[in-house]
Amino acid sequence: MADQTRRVHFVLSTHWDREWYMTFQQFRYRLVKLMDRILEGWNTGELQGPMQTDGQAVLLEDYLEVRPERRAEIEQRAREGKLVIGPWYAMPDEFLVSGESLVRNLRLGREVARQFGGTPSCAGFTCDIFGHNSQLPQIYAGFDQAAALIWRGVNTWDKRTLPWEGADGTVMPAFRFGLSGYCTYAHKVRGRPGSPESSDPDWVRRQIDDQLAWDAECTDTDAILFFDGCDHNEWDPLSYRILAERFEEESGGFEVVHTDLDAFVKEMAAQADRIQTRVVGELREPAEHSLMRDNQWLIPGVMSSRVWIKQDNAACEKLLTRHAEPLGALSNYLLNREYPSGLLNVAWRWLLKNHPHDSICGCSIDQVHEDMKFRFSQCRGIGEVITSDTLLRLAANVGEPVEADSTRVLLWNGALTPVDGSVEVTLQIPADWPTFNEFFGFELKPGFRIYDAEGN
Template sequence: MNTGSSAISPVTVFVVSHTHWDREWYETFQQFRLKLVDLVDQVLNLLENEPGYEFFMLDGQAIVLEDYLAIRPEREADLRRLVQAGRLLVGPWYVLPDEFLVSPEAIIRNLQRGLRVSRRFGEPMMIGYIPDPFGHIGQMPQILHGFGISAAMLTRGLGDEPVELRWQAPDGSIVLLVYLRAGGYGNFAWFPKRPDLFVADLADRVREYLTGAATPEALLLNGVDHLFPQPELPQLLAAAREALPAWTIRHAALPDYIAAVRASLAADDRALPLVVGELRSPQRFHLLPAVLSTRMWIKRANDAAETLLERYAEPLSAWGHLLGGPDRSAQLDEAWHLLLENHPHDSICGCSIDQVHEEMRPRFAEVMQIGEALMGEGLNRLAAAVNLPPEERGSEGVGEQPVPSGHFAAQVEPWPREERAVVVFNPTPAGHTGRVEVEVRLPGPPQAVEVVAEEGSRMPAEWLVRPETFQGERAVDGDEFRRLLASARVGHFNFRRIRNLRLRIDGEAAELDILLRDDERAPDLTSIRATLDRIEAEAPLDAVTEARVRTHSMATGRLAFVARAVPGHGYQTFRLLPARERRRGGAEGRVSDSPSNVIENEVFRVGADRATGTLVLEDKRTGRVLRGLNQLVDGGDAGDQYSYSPPAGDRQILAPAQVATVQVERSTVEQALTMRYSLAVPAGLAPDRQARSEAITPLAVIVTAR
């Protein structure tokens, strides 16, 4: 297509003014927000006072509206008026994430929040505008389709493909894709201010764009990272219209360009080339893949937070609400809000300045605090709804034991038995067998316990932390005994809250057992006093001359066991019983009962090669042996936070500096093989960064296979 200034085929040029706003990157969020406020102030003033400056796009991110209004709340009505007029383009995203480092659910929540925030002001821009992320997931067309978005626009991930494409997800969803192959999202960011030079530059940019286009529409994106609006643009566009009368040159909004492309395709884009799935080509634009492992603590923290919210806090809160608990959707929304603030691509990729990433830590911490609190609340409510025998539920209330002849016995509530129930929930869709750790409270530490499933089978179990309890016993005379009972009437024993009281009287002798609370619940004074009143009516306390007083506190231990066949999105109840005898299956401590350097089950045998620091795996079914597994290789990196670049004269460290030590631990629950060694690695890069230094430092390595 001829795009010179002479008479040519009709061309429509769409000049879209915008900024690409990295919320935090080479400056912190607060430092960048100073500039954001100035930028949006200028945009609003231009849109309101310069008739030729018609449109501006806020980078497809709704969070910039919140960030701006936190400083300029008085301008919310101005924003709303311009968005509703279609002159200020907002959304659909909340932030522009890295698609490979956040979960699919997080991408969906990102769009949900972005659209919700945008609709507070007007209609959002319904285009999947993803200009700068470092490659794109294959499911993106599917996700966009789910929100009614039928077009996407991107820069990275393709090669020599044309501008207009169809992009298909694995499920068959297809969107119209505009590939910004000619200069990316800043292909008209800067231009000459002299009219004749501006016209020539614009014509060159249009020619370059249309070289790869199938339609006569050219998109010139007038913006780039943190670029402020250019107020001289309307006058320069007027000069271009006069110099190029055969062209239609518009200051436009991005949806105008998409609509024109669809019209040129006669609403039938099936002739366009089809690209399928993940887009990861670096042919035209860098993908910077090393960011996938930069600052790994960020990736681990994000994975933990997403898993907590998606797999535990949300489903458990929903189930708890169905069982009559409070609606925690507002707390969950705040947790997602905090997490999404860590998802902009320069944040989650770890490629910003140090202070930016330090400020991510408290956001992750708050997400975990909210998620863990909601998970615990939901688990407690579900456990309370499970049908357990009364003695396992630990229900409050007055209860009496059989009264032997000549004795009187009473207690405030059923005395805690050594038998306990543990309810294991599975928040995933599929059934699962796995190791479970649980905190167990007992009135006294048994030597061993057995974990018994609902059908009666015994589960392998072990104590990780054995229960410990304080138990005191003393003999008192009748006066001290009556003083203690008077104190018990107000729910306290030596300034500790009473959970349970058990009393036996036999003539002049008495036995008093007091179980102290280990929580913040108030004593049940009504039940305590009613119990003591009945005792006095049946057996006068004045007759008691001696008593044995025992105090108990609930013991807390940590138990690990194998929970078998817990149904998906369901639960199974396991009973903890005192072991009748020391037997396999009773919970004992971890032991190292074999000098062998292998661990094995019925399928595999895993051993250690101490000379190389690697693992050896044998498939016992076939006899096949795989050696050299889990080898750690230390190499140099002379690159930066974006790119891995080994030094030209690098030397790799493959083997331990000395023979590794191996320890094997076995218990009824699991087997663990731990190998310890050190690598003698260069201390850093040489001054010229072409090799690693000659100075050596030890790097301790601990490898555990379970």
């Protein structure tokens, strides 16, 4: 390692599961207080640097739905770089949603960050996902992410930095969180809330020194990450004041700065040639080490728990991407009708709010998953009305006008390949059409002929 001073990036965040062992509304009650205190800290000057919004943008929408009067303040802090937003809209599980959903999630998250006046984060943050799919480096690279931040699914407990090679050969620098993952700083430096040691400044100083020494040993690059962002944690003024004693001062070969993940990953990526330990492809290794060394357990059973969630999600994804969206585009091209982008954006928002890992993995309390049913139904309702209305209008514009004693049937193939075979269709036959009966005379049968689009 070079003899130059190493920069320690202190990053303030919180890992915000929107729903889990509490419902969305119960957690939002806490979110409002958390954000109020963050804004107050900036306004008083007690909080000097930025806050990372847990790699997702949706929590700011959740906050402003309750505090709409603070939108201008949120936008100001985003413009100043005090709020670092995204890149995700709602941080998703990587295996239980489609690749298209991952792309839409990143697109929307970056769009929302810009709507708030900020620059979307370039730190590919997936801190608590139950393993990582092999194409994430490729997807992140497509959105100009400088690096990935991961934890579960890889057992390199003593290495913070890794080159990660994706399925297509894309190599992306990755930061792998240590002992307690993204909660390591909170557990080691802040301590257990309410405990005697957590309020002892000297104890906190010793913990900072110990954690810094260990992270420095495990990190191949000059840049070191101190990440304070455990589950639903508010910022801690005491430990922050003690760490702030070292801000902008060089001591023992280290300089501590309050910055953000973007600054850290850019500095880390600039020295990617120093990183030695390489990982390749899908990261789904089960835990190999004791909890004293590494807490990354994979929790693979969530892939099949509450299977109805996975089925409903797949049906909604298919409805939007194979029916509502292509039909909307076809209607715009053939009939010059407005593309239903507004409605589709609303549908995607409902669906993406069901994609966080504690939601779609089916590992939360029952009420959380009951709430998911409503979001799926809203997505379905929008997708179905777009699909049915568009098909009706396309059918009305195929060939000549429909004669009074005829009805037109339009078959739509939303699959990615042609269908050559029989198709089962259920039709409503007009009640005034001619009928016939067979020898036994049990019930009248509608009489009709089938013609193709050319009248044959």
